[in-house]
Amino acid sequence: MTNASAPAPDSALPLDMIIFGGMGDLAMRKLLPALYMAYLHGNLPPSTRILSTGRQHIDRKAYLAHVEAHSRGFIARENFVEKTWDGFLQLLEYVELDVQGAPDFSALAAASRPGAERVFYLSTAPSLFTTICDKLAASGLVDANARVVLEKPLGTDLASAIEINEAVGKHFAESQIYRIDHYLGKETVQNLMVLRFGNSILEPIWRAPNISSVQITVAEEVGVGSRAGFYDGTGAMRDMVQNHLLQLLCIVAMEPPTSLSPDAVRDEKLKVLRSLRRFKLADIARDTVRGQYGHGVSGNQEVAGYLEEKNVPPDTSTETFVALRAHIDTWRWSKVPFYLRTGKRMARRSSKIVVEFANPPFPLFPGAPGGVANRLVIELQPEEAIKLQIMAKEPGTGMQMQQVALNLDLQSAFQQRRAEAYERLLIDVVRGRLTHFMRRDELEAAWEWADPIIDGWATLGEKPHAYAAGSWGPPESFALLARDGFSWVE
8 A cells, every 4th residue: 555645736747647437428528628627727737648548449539539529518618719729639648448358557557657646537437446446556557646536426335435445545545535526626615614714703603503504405407317327226315415415514514623734624524424413213204305306397398207217217216306304413503403405307406505593582673574584595506606694674764674685796706717616626636635525534424324314215115205307396395394494495
């Protein structure tokens, strides 16, 4: 095992970015456009090369034609510069490599430059991680300067996550492993750290009993599409809740770190995960809702239900929607419910965090409206904004109140370009910055919390609740909040 720590951010070594699964959908839609944007803005070392591996028997010319056809269209028109694109293509190489079939990685070793700083991006099924890492090490490609990026899902449960971590950890030190969650690269998610710990007006009230509840929603308008074969063995809990939503919850709930060093931040996130109350079977029946979308209307078009999607078994119980009520057993969050919700084929694409503050203890003003007086709404997508909802006096002679919002549109507030999540995280990898990547113990703690819920659903044996495509999910998810006197903020 290599025990050296990651190299300094300003390493002078040449960089070989090696993408396993380099012909795949993620590479074409996200990784190569992100690397192009980093190249466009001078954030890649001048001696960078990008080596894409694939099983296809093609030459470099055919590979570049594939990139032109399948990746170029994911670059915004205003960012596309023909001359820069041509320069970026010069960085690309193709290495034919069948991960499972090749006896070794000698072809890749011959293509990578001796002494280069190597970043291995494993954009493959996690079942291949062990084989890839073993063969990389056997081919002499893993050294003190190497780093490996692991795409989710990292396992299907705690046992498989531990197995993956052990297999990768045989060859890479923890400081060389980057477990990527693209939500941690979003500008607004990173801005949440500044919002919480850079503003003294919020910290004194960021706790019970000043906060009455927290909502975290990640809603997708799309269905499973071409991912049905993968998705049906995964479901919304494994695909979204165990990683994306729990990471957002950690940032909302964590204590102030002692510094912005990777381990200081991740130590505090780990404490949150370990403080999450574990679900017993009765809790699962009462405080979780599973759903599965049916036929409906999305984007003004009729769309099929999940059971009608290609490659979906006709009797599957896989959930495409999850809502649940979680609790963090600490002084700061005692008795504050955290409501998590995610689903496919929802009414619209929307990711947001809603912090609901407690109402004043005495209704001083006549005609005060019911409901929540103050909310902090942090919108992550499709737009990035922070809104503080407060009460104000209506114009006129009386003292009637009305809710108004103090809006911070992050796109209009700053003139600087806003990098996409994958671009920002890939730059972090190149510069050796681990803060926005999951540590091994974080990943395993998340699975320790999620596994009993998944197992409990199997024990209960209940089918997911049906909801129409284009809606906000099954009615049972609204009842989950209504019992506590809350409602989802759409």
